[in-house]
Amino acid sequence: MMLIEADGKALLRAAGIAVPPSVWASAELPPALPGSGPWIVKAQVPVGGRGRAGGVVRCASAGAVGIATQRLLSARLKGHAIEACLIEQVVEGQERYLAIMVDAVGYGLRVIYSAQGGTEIGQAGGAEERLCAPHAGAVAEVLADLIAGEAEPIRGRIAAVGHALARMLLRHELALAEINPLFVSDAGCVAGDAKVVIDLNAVGRQPEIAALITARPDCYRDANRKLAEAFDYVEIDPDGEIGLVSTGAGLSMMLVDELTARGAKPLNFCDVRSGELRGNPARLIRVLHWISACPSVKAVLVNIFAGLTDLDEFAGLLVTAFGQCPGLTVPVVARLVGRGAAEAKQILHAARPGMLVTEDLQEALACVDRIVNST
Amino acid sequence: MIRLLSRTTPVIVQGITGRMGSSHAALMRAYGTNIVGGTSSRTDCREVAGVPVFADCAEAVLTTGAVASVVMTSPGETFAAVQDALAAGIKLVVTVAEGIPLHDAIKIGRAARRAEAQWVGGATPGLAVPGECKLGYLPDVCLHPGPLAIMSKSGTLSYEIGLRLVREGLGQSIWIGVGGDLVKGVRFADLLPVFMDDPRTAGIILVGEVGGSEEEELAAAFERLGCWKPLYALLAGRAAKEGVSMGHAGALVHGETGTLASKTHRLGQAGAQVFSSIDALVNACVRRHRPLRR
Numbered sequence: 001m002m003l004i005e006a007d008g009k010a011l012l013r014a015a016g017i018a019v020p021p022s023v024w025a026s027a028e029l030p031p032a033l034p035g036s037g038p039w040i041v042k043a044q045v046p047v048g049g050r051g052r053a054g055g056v057v058r059c060a061s062a063g064a065v066g067i068a069t070q071r072l073l074s075a076r077l078k079g080h081a082i083e084a085c086l087i088e089q090v091v092e093g094q095e096r097y098l099a100i101m102v103d104a105v106g107y108g109l110r111v112i113y114s115a116q117g118g119t120e121i122g123q124a125g126g127a128e129e130r131l132c133a134p135h136a137g138a139v140a141e142v143l144a145d146l147i148a149g150e151a152e153p154i155r156g157r158i159a160a161v162g163h164a165l166a167r168m169l170l171r172h173e174l175a176l177a178e179i180n181p182l183f184v185s186d187a188g189c190v191a192g193d194a195k196v197v198i199d200l201n202a203v204g205r206q207p208e209i210a211a212l213i214t215a216r217p218d219c220y221r222d223a224n225r226k227l228a229e230a231f232d233y234v235e236i237d238p239d240g241e242i243g244l245v246s247t248g249a250g251l252s253m254m255l256v257d258e259l260t261a262r263g264a265k266p267l268n269f270c271d272v273r274s275g276e277l278r279g280n281p282a283r284l285i286r287v288l289h290w291i292s293a294c295p296s297v298k299a300v301l302v303n304i305f306a307g308l309t310d311l312d313e314f315a316g317l318l319v320t321a322f323g324q325c326p327g328l329t330v331p332v333v334a335r336l337v338g339r340g341a342a343e344a345k346q347i348l349h350a351a352r353p354g355m356l357v358t359e360d361l362q363e364a365l366a367c368v369d370r371i372v373n374s375t
Numbered sequence: 376m377i378r379l380l381s382r383t384t385p386v387i388v389q390g391i392t393g394r395m396g397s398s399h400a401a402l403m404r405a406y407g408t409n410i411v412g413g414t415s416s417r418t419d420c421r422e423v424a425g426v427p428v429f430a431d432c433a434e435a436v437l438t439t440g441a442v443a444s445v446v447m448t449s450p451g452e453t454f455a456a457v458q459d460a461l462a463a464g465i466k467l468v469v470t471v472a473e474g475i476p477l478h479d480a481i482k483i484g485r486a487a488r489r490a491e492a493q494w495v496g497g498a499t500p501g502l503a504v505p506g507e508c509k510l511g512y513l514p515d516v517c518l519h520p521g522p523l524a525i526m527s528k529s530g531t532l533s534y535e536i537g538l539r540l541v542r543e544g545l546g547q548s549i550w551i552g553v554g555g556d557l558v559k560g561v562r563f564a565d566l567l568p569v570f571m572d573d574p575r576t577a578g579i580i581l582v583g584e585v586g587g588s589e590e591e592e593l594a595a596a597f598e599r600l601g602c603w604k605p606l607y608a609l610l611a612g613r614a615a616k617e618g619v620s621m622g623h624a625g626a627l628v629h630g631e632t633g634t635l636a637s638k639t640h641r642l643g644q645a646g647a648q649v650f651s652s653i654d655a656l657v658n659a660c661v662r663r664h665r666p667l668r669r
Contacts, residue, residue, distance in 0.1 A: 002618040002629050046618030048630020079616045104558045107484035134481055173478045201624055202476035222619045232622040249555055249622025250529020250584055253611035260614045271622035305531050
């Protein structure tokens with residue numbers, strides 16, 4: 001999962017890497033701006049390419065900062081609501097690119113460097129990279145090679161930033177730590193941006209990362225849900241019309257894709273991990289509560305292809321969950337395949353007569369289409 | 376090792392006394408897999424699912440001659456379990472746990488590479504040679520011997536495809552879940568030569584998704600090897616939200632990295648048939664591979 005820039009920079013700062021002075025702006029504008037301007041206003045959403053997407057605005061005056069901030073706070077960027085902005089004093093200097101990431105093929109770290117930093121670095125292909133063992137010493141060695149063309153004292157300063165970045169990535173078990181641009185000047189090196197991808201599977205033994213996520217329930221709504229509930233629920237469209245209760249990441253993604261391709265509007269992605277319910281309806285109750293809290297929802301589609309799950313037990317838990325969610329008033333369609341599907345159908349029909357329970361996904365999708373289009 | 380798997384391959388289950396270990400050891404045996412034992416730290420249990428329980432892999436291998444292992448421990452215990460297996464000389468390790476920390480996965484990958492062993496997983500339902508054996512928990516209802524090799528990041532999406540193929544009278548030659556983690560054991564591109572050399576395989580199904588670069592690596596390998604068997608690709612995650620892992624730890628798009636557009640473009644360029652719906656993929660396989668009915 002990607003961190004917002006402000007949290008990435010908090011990690012950089014703690015690792016000893018300088019970042020520009022900044023203030024945080026959410027519902028209200030901050031009383032004072034950092035430095036004397038000009039400033040840069042940046043949407044705090046966990047996505048790349050914010051500049052190209054209109055999420056970064058350079059402002060010459062305090063008035064322009066106010067206008068840009070208010071505009072961004074009422075917008076969405078790449079599927080995320082902009083809950084906050086970071087306002088920074090503009091930094092001057094030459095721009096460099098520096099990144100360290102886990103290399104999945106080589107089982108090591110990939111160090112990437114370019115003497116030309118900037119927003120287009122990902123596409124320009126001007127960067128050089130080296131693979132090394134997952135140790136800070138190995139990173140220092142390959143980085144020394146990558147920055148050999150830099151003159152002192154800049155070379156030494158970049159090497160120090162690289163060493164700190166490698167230690168940060170290893171200490172926090174990160175997938176990616178990228179600084180672009182890294183401003184270099186006579187005054188030293190300053191990280192203009194921070195792109196940090198964390199490993200949610202390691203958060204249990206990374207208290208500082210866990211604290212960053214839990215401190216921002218609005219910015220990391222999906223991740224906080226996952227950490228609290230141990231399953232995945234991602235809001236896709238806040239105005240969605242179809243709530244999904246599904247299991248399996250790939251099949252659930254495909255379900256969202258197929259619904260979208262039909263012109264339908266799924267509310268959410270859901271991998272409830274039905275094989276882990278172990279007789280407890282709590283996860284189903286949570287999901288149905290979240291779905292029924294959205295006024296735009298017109299139907300709920302349950303889709304379980306059971307590899308591990310006994311469907312008769314699942315159906316019993318779903319009926320219990322229905323009973324715990326009186327706010328769920330829209331029709332529910334279920335597509336169930338696997339062990340106990342016939343018994344599950346009986347259980348669901350007994351609890352909700354008239355509900356479509358089928359093994360055929362296309363039949364279920366067509367039924368959902370009819371419901372949505374008739375309301 | 377994967378290409379040699381059969382009903383005679385001796386397999387152990389690490390963590391066999393646990394809830395998943397015991398039930399799936401029994402299900403794998405029932406399918407035909409030659410489960411010869413298991414390991415557990417429990418000292419009060421000497422037999423599970425009709426096979427002996429050993430204290431560690433060294434003892435299990437010495438007694439049974441096992442060459443493959445299915446690791447059914449928790450994510451945090453998986454690295455230690457793989458180390459135990461590799462030290463005992465196991466040459467194929469399947470780790471099913473979902474949630475292995477990324478930097479543990481790097482260590483597992485390095486250890487397997489040093490030991491010249493194959494690692495499949497994590498976050499995988501395992502693999503199968505239908506009609507012969509399965510290592511993991513691919514549902515029996517989806518497995519049937521046939522001409523199509525399947526490689527998949529997703530368990531459930533591959534079940535869906537497998538079942539529809541079976542209902543159309545088509546089965547699989549080899550089925551391997553590579554898993555949904557970013558850092559994993561065998562990758563799509565590693566499997567291509569296995570499928571190309573396999574005489575049972577007439578076509579290859581790729582079940583991919585957003586995140587990482589495996590699909591792009593496969594496209595490059597497909598071009599490099601000059602492949603003559605058809606490659607059918609289904610890619611999930613068109614509507615994925617950027618910056619957020621979509622269930623699988625590896626299903627993460629950030630900036631230009633891991634996008635569906637890049638994968639679709641590279642696979643199409645390499646000569647794969649790329650589909651955006653399950654029906655379209657299954658129909659294409661049926662048209663080309665279903666035996667004529669009399």
